[in-house]
Amino acid sequence: xxxxxxxxxxxxxxxxxxxxxxxxxxxxxxxxxxxxxxxxxxxxxxxxxxxxxxxxxxxxxxxxxxxxxxxxxxxxxxxxxxxxxxxxxxxxxxxxxxxxxxxxxxxxxxxxxxxxxxxxxxxxxxxxxxxxxxxxxxxxxxxxxxxxxxxxxxxxxxxxxxxxxxxxxxxxxxxxxxxxxxxxxxxxxxxxxxxxxxxxxxxxxxxxxxxxxxxxxxxxxxxxxxxxxxxxxxxxxxxxxxxxxxxxxxxxxxxxxxxxxxxxxxxxxxxxxxxxxxxxxxxxxxxxxxxxxxxxxxxxxxxxxxxxxxxxxxxxxxxxxxxxxxxxxxxxxxxxxxxxxxxxxxxxxxxxxxxxxxxxxxxxxxxxxxxxxxxxxxxxxxxxxxxxxxxxxxxxxxxxxxxxxxxxxxxxxxxxxxxxxxxxxxxxxxxxxxxxxxxxxxxxxxxxxxxxxxxxxxxxxxxxxxxxxxxxxxxxxxxxxxxxxxxxxxxxxxxxxxxxxxxxxxxxxxxxxx
Amino acid sequence: xxxxxxxxxxxxxxxxxxxxxxxxxxxxxxxxxxxxxxxxxxxxxxxxxxxxxxxxxxxxxxxxxxxxxxxxxxxxxxxxxxxxxxxxxxxxxxxxxxxxxxxxxxxxxxxxxxxxxxxxxxxxxxxxxxxxxxxxxxxxxxxxxxxxxxxxxxxxxxxxxxxxxxxxxxxxxxxxxxxxxxxxxxxxxxxxxxxxxxxxxxxxxxxxxxxxxxxxxxxxxxxxxxxxxxxxxxxxxxxxxxxxxxxxxxxxxxxxxxxxxxxxxxxxxxxxxxxxxxxxxxxxxxxxxxxxxxxxxxxxxxxxxxxxxxxxxxxxxxxxxxxxxxxxxxxxxxxxxxxxxxxxxx
Numbered sequence: 001x002x003x004x005x006x007x008x009x010x011x012x013x014x015x016x017x018x019x020x021x022x023x024x025x026x027x028x029x030x031x032x033x034x035x036x037x038x039x040x041x042x043x044x045x046x047x048x049x050x051x052x053x054x055x056x057x058x059x060x061x062x063x064x065x066x067x068x069x070x071x072x073x074x075x076x077x078x079x080x081x082x083x084x085x086x087x088x089x090x091x092x093x094x095x096x097x098x099x100x101x102x103x104x105x106x107x108x109x110x111x112x113x114x115x116x117x118x119x120x121x122x123x124x125x126x127x128x129x130x131x132x133x134x135x136x137x138x139x140x141x142x143x144x145x146x147x148x149x150x151x152x153x154x155x156x157x158x159x160x161x162x163x164x165x166x167x168x169x170x171x172x173x174x175x176x177x178x179x180x181x182x183x184x185x186x187x188x189x190x191x192x193x194x195x196x197x198x199x200x201x202x203x204x205x206x207x208x209x210x211x212x213x214x215x216x217x218x219x220x221x222x223x224x225x226x227x228x229x230x231x232x233x234x235x236x237x238x239x240x241x242x243x244x245x246x247x248x249x250x251x252x253x254x255x256x257x258x259x260x261x262x263x264x265x266x267x268x269x270x271x272x273x274x275x276x277x278x279x280x281x282x283x284x285x286x287x288x289x290x291x292x293x294x295x296x297x298x299x300x301x302x303x304x305x306x307x308x309x310x311x312x313x314x315x316x317x318x319x320x321x322x323x324x325x326x327x328x329x330x331x332x333x334x335x336x337x338x339x340x341x342x343x344x345x346x347x348x349x350x351x352x353x354x355x356x357x358x359x360x361x362x363x364x365x366x367x368x369x370x371x372x373x374x375x376x377x378x379x380x381x382x383x384x385x386x387x388x389x390x391x392x393x394x395x396x397x398x399x400x401x402x403x404x405x406x407x408x409x410x411x412x413x414x415x416x417x418x419x420x421x422x423x424x425x426x427x428x429x430x431x432x433x434x435x436x437x438x439x440x441x442x443x444x445x446x447x448x449x450x451x452x453x454x455x456x457x458x459x460x461x462x463x464x465x466x467x468x469x470x471x472x473x474x475x476x477x478x479x480x481x482x483x484x485x486x487x488x489x490x491x492x493x494x495x496x497x498x499x500x501x502x503x504x505x506x507x508x509x510x511x512x513x514x
Numbered sequence: 515x516x517x518x519x520x521x522x523x524x525x526x527x528x529x530x531x532x533x534x535x536x537x538x539x540x541x542x543x544x545x546x547x548x549x550x551x552x553x554x555x556x557x558x559x560x561x562x563x564x565x566x567x568x569x570x571x572x573x574x575x576x577x578x579x580x581x582x583x584x585x586x587x588x589x590x591x592x593x594x595x596x597x598x599x600x601x602x603x604x605x606x607x608x609x610x611x612x613x614x615x616x617x618x619x620x621x622x623x624x625x626x627x628x629x630x631x632x633x634x635x636x637x638x639x640x641x642x643x644x645x646x647x648x649x650x651x652x653x654x655x656x657x658x659x660x661x662x663x664x665x666x667x668x669x670x671x672x673x674x675x676x677x678x679x680x681x682x683x684x685x686x687x688x689x690x691x692x693x694x695x696x697x698x699x700x701x702x703x704x705x706x707x708x709x710x711x712x713x714x715x716x717x718x719x720x721x722x723x724x725x726x727x728x729x730x731x732x733x734x735x736x737x738x739x740x741x742x743x744x745x746x747x748x749x750x751x752x753x754x755x756x757x758x759x760x761x762x763x764x765x766x767x768x769x770x771x772x773x774x775x776x777x778x779x780x781x782x783x784x785x786x787x788x789x790x791x792x793x794x795x796x797x798x799x800x801x802x803x804x805x806x807x808x809x810x811x812x813x814x815x816x817x818x819x820x821x822x823x824x825x826x827x828x829x830x831x832x833x834x835x836x837x838x839x840x841x842x843x844x845x846x847x848x849x850x851x852x853x854x855x856x857x858x859x860x
Binding site: 079091096100 | 801
């Protein structure tokens with residue numbers, strides 16, 4: 001095998017508005033290697049991958065491809081250099097068939113294209129990959145898992161040298177994952193380097209030749225196959241330096257009154273789940289991304305179809321639509337702020353006042369002055385600086401946008417706040433302020449349901465923590481009985497080794513027998 | 515059933531467990547619904563045709579069919595052009611005025627360059643309009659509606675400016691040129707033959723070449739096309755050029771049919787074309803515009819016109835009927851393929 005690595009990264013740095021996401025990362029990927037990439041949220045994994053695939057330009061450092069320096073200036077340029085990636089939200093042309101999607105951009109034939117040739121070649125690719133799927137089915141009619149496999153198949157004929165797989169099993173069942181691992185082996189045999197990002201330790205142990213753990217924008221260690229153990233990975237991942245959390249929920253705000261009672265809440269990706277939240281309590285859900293915790297928010301927010309019942313303040317509520325959920329006193333603060341929670345082209349004041357417009361109006365009229373005063377009071381409370389209530393929201397920083405989303409609902413006085421990944425893409429400085437706002441909601445007597453893959457967030461904010469892994473609740477315990485390392489181990493392995501064993505483990509025996 | 519399907523079904527089933535209304539693995543459509551979705555529009559067309567035939571003895575005759583085909587030529591060409599742009603995911607409001615511009619240009623140039631070069635120049639000018647539209651929509655980052663609306667006004671101004679508001683006549687000596695619009699091969703008019711020829715070429719381009727394949731991909735999911743290494747802008751621009759080119763051909767035929775070019779009046783084709791494209795999208799249950807459907811759509815509109823005229827409905831009633839058919843056909847199709855959340859209002 002050739003001695004020079006296929007891709008070598010030297011001292012890569014990336015700075016976002018004064019915060020360093022990468023602080024000098026040096027790494028090499030070899031031909032025919034499956035290289036695992038592990039790290040907490042914010043450790044720099046996604047920044048690293050985006051630099052490698054041309055989405056971001058590095059602030060400093062170099063990338064070498066087969067020994068010579070390259071500039072990866074855009075995604076098509078990365079494509080041309082042979083650096084490919086499959087993101088979690090794979091893109092397919094939904095009105096095209098599976099076969100047409102697999103060969104898109106690379107159809108056989110010169111001028112004319114033959115439908116039959118496309119589908120024959122696609123069928124050939126699928127059978128080589130060991131995927132049984134009809135090439136003439138419409139991509140739009142596929143399940144999420146099938147889409148993921150088809151996306152992988154599109155890589156097959158593109159002659160990539162390096163492929164990044166970002167949480168590829170997040171939407172796959174165990175058997176489908178096996179298909180994926182076979183595909184990865186096939187790529188490996190062709191000498192392709194695979195960068196494999198996963199939060200599931202068992203997968204990394206199974207298929208990765210080496211695994212690099214990132215921590216706080218630095219490489220904290222690279223392990224060879226066999227060295228990847230729960231203890232080693234946990235040790236390398238945990239950032240001891242920032243364990244002193246500035247914000248800590250001591251649980252004093254919890255009141256005896258039960259505000260929310262959910263029984264048998266389930267979706268296609270989530271086994272039925274039951275829980276209660278008291279007034280002033282923060283219940284945390286954590287687990288690997290795509291493991292089912294997101295469905296709790298979507299179901300309670302009235303967005304996705306679900307089974308089970310929910311009671312708010314003892315009254316059964318209907319959660320068929322977002323409007324119904326809102327009427328029952330549930331406020332959902334989703335992860336994708338820009339798309340799902342804010343109106344980027346409206347001003348901060350207009351965004352903040354939206355849920356409370358009816359109380360600001362006077363004979364059906366809303367005076368700009370009233371709106372401005374109200375909005376500025378909220379902005380002060382949230383410590384949004386500068387206090388620019390008339391500026392369009394798209395000009396605010398990620399942290400300030402997140403504060404606005406929470407602030408928007410804060411004075412609307414919801415009974416339950418569901419908050420998803422509140423500090424994703426937020427600058428470090430704003431994190432503490434957002435934490436304080438969330439705890440303020442609880443102190444004011446609301447029930448807070450926090451869904452986050454950040455364990456630090458869990459340990460700082462939650463009173464109780466439930467871990468969702470592959471659609472099952474695998475552990476539940478009060479925060480005080482969790483240590484960081486225990487929590488990390490459970491989220492990675494999906495098994496509770498914790499002696500303070502969870503009160504009810506749903507369906508986990510069935511899961512293991514599968 | 516494939517392995518993967520079994521697995522995902524199994525997963526859905528286990529997850530259901532006690533779940534009452536969990537999301538099913540895949541929606542199963544009943545055979546009746548599928549049949550209606552595929553053939554509904556054509557059934558309505560046939561039923562209407564049968565109705566007219568019963569009501570009027572002159573409706574179901576070869577000469578009436580010939581009349582309908584002849585009257586729909588210009589509209590059909592314009593609508594087929596628009597189909598490309600709508601497939602590519604944009605709008606083209608300049609098509610009606612492009613007909614007028616090309617019609618004027620060809621009439622204007624015949625005395626100067628002779629008919630054949632005049633046709634070439636008129637079609638090149640039409641293509642240029644398409645290129646401008648395409649460039650502004652892609653590299654210029656403007657919306658298709660805005661760009662083509664602007665181009666529409668500009669063309670209208672130019673048309674009136676170069677003609678001074680008067681019609682441009684074509685000399686009766688230009689028999690070869692006028693044959694394109696007024697000649698006949700047996701019972702069939704030459705323009706009908708041109709229409710059929712353009713349709714067949716376009717159909718082959720759409721179904722059997724990269725052109726149709728990539729324009730469809732770009733229109734459906736530009737991001738996926740971009741990441742597949744497809745030059746997205748190139749295909750969007752080409753769609754605008756094809757649209758303008760077909761309107762250009764229509765303009766030449768308009769001049770040949772009426773032996774003159776009118777400075778105004780092209781804008782009427784625009785709305786008809788949109789009606790035909792969206793009606794056509796429901797044909798064969800495709801749910802997206804396609805050339806054959808568009809042709810059926812145009813035929814439907816003109817057949818209804820002719821039939822209601824023969825039966826004696828007033829002119830206004832025809833528009834009411836056409837409008838209702840459009841809404842019902844597209845609405846029924848939307849009901850038949852339900853998405854989970856509908857939040858697009860364009």
